[in-house]
Amino acid sequence: MIGVARMLADGAEKRSRGATRRMLGGLALAAAAALAGVAPAAAQTSLKFTLDWVFQGPTSPFLVALDKGYYKAEGLDVTMDPGQGSAGAVQRVATGAYDIGFADVNSLIEYNAKNAGKEVLCVFMAYDFPPFGVHTLKKTGIAKPADLAGKKLGAPVFDASYRLFPAFAKKVGLDASTVQFVNLTPQLREQSLVQGSVDFITGHYFSSVLDLEARGVKPEDIVSFNYSDYKMDVYGNGIIISPALAAKPDVVKGFLRATAKAWKEVAGNPAIGIAAAAKRDPLLDQKLEARRLDLSLKMNVLTPYVKENGMGDVDPARFARSVKDVAEAFGLPTAPDPDKVFSGKYLPPKAERMVAP
Template sequence: MIRFGYAIRRSGVLAAVVTALACGTAAAQTPVKFTLDWKFEGPAAPFVVAADKGYYKAEGLDVTIDTAGGSLEPLNRIASGTYDIGFGDINSLIKFRDANPNVPIKAIFMVYNKPPFSIVGRKSRGVVNPKDLEGKKLGAPAPDGAYAQWKIFTQANNIDPSKVTIENVGFPVREPMLAAGQVDAITGFSFSSYINLKDRGVPADDISVILMADHGVNLYGNAIIVNPKFAAEKPEVVKKFLNAFLKGLKDTVKSPDTAVDSVVKRNDVAKKPVELERLQMALKDNIVTPEVKANGFGGVDMGRLDKSIDQIAITYDFKNPKPKGDAIFDPSFLPPAADRKL
């Protein structure tokens, strides 16, 4: 009986130790609120792959990932402190910083080395090249990141904007209106509008995708951004987040077919073939660019960023002195350069 009681006591002590360790591990997880720029679609794969493979947890992080309604929403969420880290358009960030100089949010990891801003048209409606837009009707949501570059695009391609009819359309009806022939072309992210049109039955060979980056709009795209207070108080947490994300990004590049499953399971209306094609477009056109192949993921060329800010000045009147790239992008949180190589 004495031995049996000892065994029970010993078992109870071990159980208590295991429980304490488990609670301690859970307590050690630092909460991080992260916001995407859009829905759970193919290009969001690197963020959710890092979650599903336990990369955030391995870094001691408890990351919550939420969707958003466009590239501007993450800026407001990060600036207010409602979210710690997010994913948004660096060009919108530059304008936001100018309008809100007391909220110095910064980009810390460039994801879309080449932005997906595009004009997507119907060949059957005579839209193949930039100049074809003259005399046509363009559907453009007012807050659309691609439409924000319209003035740069028209100047770079000698388009007379007075010859293009702009119709302010909502995001949900943009592709349906082009599919129905109510407009001749639309502004949007290439991998979103192209795939959405195909999914609505528009033949692929009737869709023209005019990437603005291939026609004089020399900007960067979406980046990971951080709340300045959070970055100052928890710099190691920010670095750990980027370490985990980088692993998810590399896994996504290596196996898009597997990675997209992490997106589809979070989106009840998503179709795997559609989201896989969307992801593959983003990887090819926006993420794994020649610059990234040469220099690795995450960083920027400061000279190129400075020139992009000069180009933004074509569409935006800076209220304060025009910033330099190093005021917008902080590389100090990036993983080591060797780890960022493909």
């Protein structure tokens, strides 16, 4: 009997030692994760993120943040998908299909004006200057905006530059009703201009110009009218969040911290952005995307305002004017409250958003 009792006691002692080892091992792993700045797997918050378009150079900072574990370090398990236009990205976030997205803030202004009480919020302005514009070829004879009258415009209906074309026309004194619109898929837009089936197109500068060059058009044969050059002081793309996610400030702040860190790195070394995009899409034309990223950084992201105030924020007075102008361009009955379109309360401190001059 004494032997049996001793065996039972020995077994209990071994089980106790095993449990202790497992407990200590778990504590060690948790401590190591904390030191590395990575939350334990059980603490990860899942987030579905949608881009406005395919994986390209200008959106590569998001991929860098994902690949380098910056989101994971904030306790976020981020799933990232390409999109099919800004309006679609806004709808994805508004319906809750996605928690967070990257979209044209002007499409957001329109959505919020039509959906009071269900507003989607922009929390980080990425494109301080918009990339919107009109593009044509010298062979069309179009040399100034007034020459667009009576011509044929080709664009996807959801294209942000197309949707803001009436506002551009108003700024330059053009009667937009004289322009014939041809609905094109994004894949056919630049090709249709090259072939001559349309006279001009709308599109992001860093997309349309480079896509035309990729089709054999010489840079000197491209004529572009960028909206920002004609006193259209609107903003471009930003990070937007669903109403449900707006109630989780720590999650939003963590996402923005990770994103700002990656964007600063890409601004300082664009090659890491292109490498991240190429990893996601092996067929990516890396030279083309490097130029696209360079154009977007110089023209849309690293503006004088951003260099002085850091990425992500807006000038309140300028933003209020842009909301009013966009509402008028879209023929909205009223303009939404600017505070219900953009909020800077989730942004990291200014020091963490500053970029090299």
